[in-house]
């Protein structure tokens with residue numbers, strides 16, 4: 034006899050994960066918190082498609098960045114379009130800003146988004162191939178106050194959900210006037226040390242030398258301590274901009290540290306860059322930033338719009354949920370618990386159960402049922418597990434009489450109630 038073939042067991046794609054019902058409360062909570070804070074600060078929601086034309090990222094983010102050169106999920110459509118799953122939100126917002134002629138709207142334009150991003154990276158703890166971000170963009174304002182406001186709102190959000198002790202790291206990377214001299218100095222410095230740095234950094238020197246400062250290899254980190262620092266290359270305008278960002282943060286009591294090696298992975302940043310980094314972990318595992326952002330004064334122009342200064346921030350929701358869990362921070366479950374369970378028995382009752390359920394639901398009473406089940410015992414067991422206050426037992430006899438039995442779960446006391454009175458009766462008893 035041939036053995037039956039074992040069915041293939043399917044899994045979510047590598048680096049992607051399901052969000053199970055028991056975890057939904059975290060996501061609901063974060064979304065609610067974010068929405069109320071962002072509305073207070075005058076940000077309007079925008080949603081863009083998950084797919085974009087590849088050029089939005091090639092031109093906007095730059096092909097010397099990891100997320101574009103190595104990590105894009107690409108898709109050639111039957112119609113001949115070359116699309117990608119978006120790896121981040123800002124370039125899409127810039128594309129939408131230009132496409133919809135948003136430059137005529139009152140500025141600064143303050144927008145926020147929430148959604149899945151995709152990067153074909155090496156999956157590991159806290160690094161997924163599909164992850165969720167919510168982000169803020171303030172478009173049309175070059176002032177340092179905007180950068181400080183974004184940092185403040187991001188930090189406030191993290192604090193408001195109980196993530197204390199988040200380190201705000203900030204830096205500036207200058208602009209197109211002063212950065213080229215710094216890049217030359219950095220390249221010369223590393224070219225003289227190619228033997229001492231890792232293979233990836235040797236590549237980075239050619240393509241995007243700033244990224245060398247992102248390297249986590251111990252050897253490269255030691256050498257970095259002696260590398261030239263951007264502060265010594267800033268022109269007066271960039272220096273003043275950065276100084277004033279810090280003054281704003283001081284005035285708002287946002288604790289921050291200056292990290293001269295913070296450059297961030299994307300090409301489009303100018304001047305201010307920042308990251309939100311949790312405190313060191315007790316288990317010594319590397320800490321992962323929960324958010325970051327910066328000013329991107331040239332992005333809209335790079336995508337074909339007019340010269341428009343802008344600044345933004347993105348927070349990584351998967352990492353924030355992981356932090357909440359690791360720190361044992363409980364979040365309220367905003368879905369109200371059911372108060373009533375409808376137990377039905379027999380065909381006539383089962384058929385009338387749906388309208389009865391609907392009537393009670395419409396009266397604003399949280400009710401559950403299990404219409405597929407026939408056994409009263411099994412249904413009462415579920416009612417018990419759900420910790421409802423009342424079980425309504427609706428059998429053949431009750432369906433004919435036009436009544437229903439209300440059973441108080443705690444005492445087991447049962448009472449027959451006419452169907453037309455059940456809503457009022459439940460309302461009264463649940464208020465007590």
Ligand code: AMP
Nearest residue numbers: 159160161164322323324325347349352
């Ligand atoms: P970025 O868009 O790279 O500036 O990232 C902003 C934030 O998104 C980070 O601070 C992380 O919290 C989150 N993030 C970025 N990449 C990933 C990833 N591969 N997996 C999970 N979260 C990520």
